Amino acid sequence: MKKVLKVLGVILAAILVIALLIYLFVLQYPNLKKDPTIGKWYRVTTSEMKTSEGGKYRAFFKKGSENKVMVYFAGGGVSINEETARDDTYNTTEIFIDMLANVTMNMGGLASDVEGSPFENWSIILFPYATGDFHAGTGEFHYIDHDGKEKILYHNGYVNYTQTMQKVLELAGISDPEAVVVTGYSAGGFGAALLADDIFTNYFPTAESKNVLVDASLLLYDDWHTVATDVWQTPKEISDKLTGSNLTLDCLTALHEKYGDGVHLLFDSSTRDGDLAKVQNYLDTGVMDVTEKEADIYQQILKDTIPQFKENGVSLFIWDGVAWYDDPRNMTAHTIIATPAVWLPFEEQEQSVAGWLADAVNGDLKDYGLDLVNKEY
Numbered sequence: 153m154k155k156v157l158k159v160l161g162v163i164l165a166a167i168l169v170i171a172l173l174i175y176l177f178v179l180q181y182p183n184l185k186k187d188p189t190i191g192k193w194y195r196v197t198t199s200e201m202k203t204s205e206g207g208k209y210r211a212f213f214k215k216g217s218e219n220k221v222m223v224y225f226a227g228g229g230v231s232i233n234e235e236t237a238r239d240d241t242y243n244t245t246e247i248f249i250d251m252l253a254n255v256t257m258n259m260g261g262l263a264s265d266v267e268g269s270p271f272e273n274w275s276i277i278l279f280p281y282a283t284g285d286f287h288a289g290t291g292e293f294h295y296i297d298h299d300g301k302e303k304i305l306y307h308n309g310y311v312n313y314t315q316t317m318q319k320v321l322e323l324a325g326i327s328d329p330e331a332v333v334v335t336g337y338s339a340g341g342f343g344a345a346l347l348a349d350d351i352f353t354n355y356f357p358t359a360e361s362k363n364v365l366v367d368a369s370l371l372l373y374d375d376w377h378t379v380a381t382d383v384w385q386t387p388k389e390i391s392d393k394l395t396g397s398n399l400t401l402d403c404l405t406a407l408h409e410k411y412g413d414g415v416h417l418l419f420d421s422s423t424r425d426g427d428l429a430k431v432q433n434y435l436d437t438g439v440m441d442v443t444e445k446e447a448d449i450y451q452q453i454l455k456d457t458i459p460q461f462k463e464n465g466v467s468l469f470i471w472d473g474v475a476w477y478d479d480p481r482n483m484t485a486h487t488i489i490a491t492p493a494v495w496l497p498f499e500e501q502e503q504s505v506a507g508w509l510a511d512a513v514n515g516d517l518k519d520y521g522l523d524l525v526n527k528e529y
Contacts, residue, residue, distance in 0.1 A: 181212060186323050188215045191265075193257065196319050201312045203282035204231070204305045211316040212257070215324055216275040220331040221359075223351055224263050224278045227338025227368075227487065230431070231284030232379045234295040237305045260492035262335065262506060269495070270510040271333075275326050277316065279340070283309040286399075287336075287343030291385025307384040313347060317355050331361035331513055337487040338427070341369030345403035346390055349410065361513050364407060365418040367505075368425055368487040372397045372453060373435045401460055408464040416512045419461055420469040420505055422484035423524050424451050426476030429483065447483045447529075455525035462519075469508050470521035471498050482529035500524070 184194040193214045201209040231237045257263050263276055279287055289307025297303045321327050334351050336344035348364045356362075373379075376399045380391035393406040404417050421428075429450040430442035436449075454470070461468060474493060476483035488494050488505050497504045501520040508520060 184213055184319065184323055188213070188324055190215050190217050196316045198315045198319065201315050202306055202308050204284050204307070206304070206306055207282075209280075209282055209308070209312050211280070211312065212276075212278040213316075213320050213324060214257075214276045214278075215326065216273045218273040218275075219326075219329050220271075220274045220333075221326055221329045221356065222263070222271060222274050222276045222333045222335065223344075224276060225287050225336030225340030225343035225347070226279060226281045226490070227336065227340040228281035229284065230286060230339055230342075231293070231305060231307070232373075232375075232383060237284070237293055237295040237303075238297055259490060260495075261490040262494050262509075263490075266495065269506070270513075271506075274333075275324070275329070277320055279313060279316065279336075279343070281339055281343075283307055283312065285309045285384040285386070286339050286346055287313055288346045288380065288386045288390060289384030290387065291383075293383055309343070309384075310347075310387060310390075317351070321355060327355075329356055329359050331363070332356045332359040333363045333365060333509065333513065335363075335365040335367065335489060335509075336369070337367040337489050338369060341366040341487075342399060345369065345400050346386070346393075348403070348415075349393075349407055350390065352411070352415070361416070361515070362411065362414060363416040363418070363509070363513050364404070365420070365489070365509055365512075366400055366404070367420050367489045368422070368428065369400050370419075370421055370425075370428060370450075370454065370457065371399070371432055371435060373399070376402075398457065398460075401457060401464070404461070404466055405464045408466075413465070416515070416517060417464070417466040418469070418509060418512055418517075419466050420471065420488065420508075421454055422474065422486070422488075423454065423470060423472045423527065424448075424476075424482060424484045424529060425486050426479060426483035427486035442483070444481050444483070444529075447481070451525060451529075458522060458525065467508075467512060467517040468519045468522060469501070469503075469505055470524045471501065471505075472521075472524055472527070473498065473500075 181195045195210040197210045285307035287309035293305040334348040377394040380386040424447040429446040433446045434440040474485035494506045
């Protein structure tokens, strides 16, 4: 038995060494430099960029050979009050920023180097999520942790974003792209909706093809404006767009009113998103749990919102057929653009989410799967 334990100990030690070497030499990236090499990933950081706990935050950039740019916001939860501030649900300490970014870049989704992808040769600016504020905050949130100690949650997402954008444009030579896609999943999808106008106004105003894809970001909450102003301290020109309970709809409506047909707006969701149903239950009742009842509620919210999206020029892709993790209940998966499923055509739609987006970039806007909101599960 001792010999077996000794062998297991050696194996474990070897695995740890290999993991450390991978982190040090594979998952970390060089700092962005002037005239970066095409096709190579770089980290972007400044002294003002930080995570919710005050640690070092890094965004990532890859220059493509085409004059086109994707701005990609990762997801990971949200902090709206003292209770949620205590729960580390937005990828700060558990996952090194480089490791999180590496997963997003290389797990086979939209930001991955997938041969034959219509975005294969695009420049990508990628924002890992580490601030709990939908990438839109500038403030400090003071709260008492589980041990009774006063702590600060740094809602620094907007600062991280602006510092990154300025540095990338200064060093990388992508200030006048032909096409821009602003996208994100989950919390990052909300971030894409919140920050798309800022991106088009301040960084890429001359892009002929402007596109926004919000992936799996739909939650109703009457206090979004209050959270944005008082908790996250989001810039006023952004928080002023939040006039109702539907943050995503408010932002996409504002984009449609400002740009009209000059911007392509896209939204996708599974029909009974288990994660969004869970968070919606918390927003409604204060309980972070989910049953099929909450999935029913989410499906109805999605059904009710579709006509409002359509009134504001939003193209939609509704899908199902992918289970919520391994849960046997009738709930569907949360997000798609960070996974290999983004490239796979759905049987009913005969189209993939990536193909739908690529068509939209070229001005071909279509809806898929709208009838699924009426499906009985």
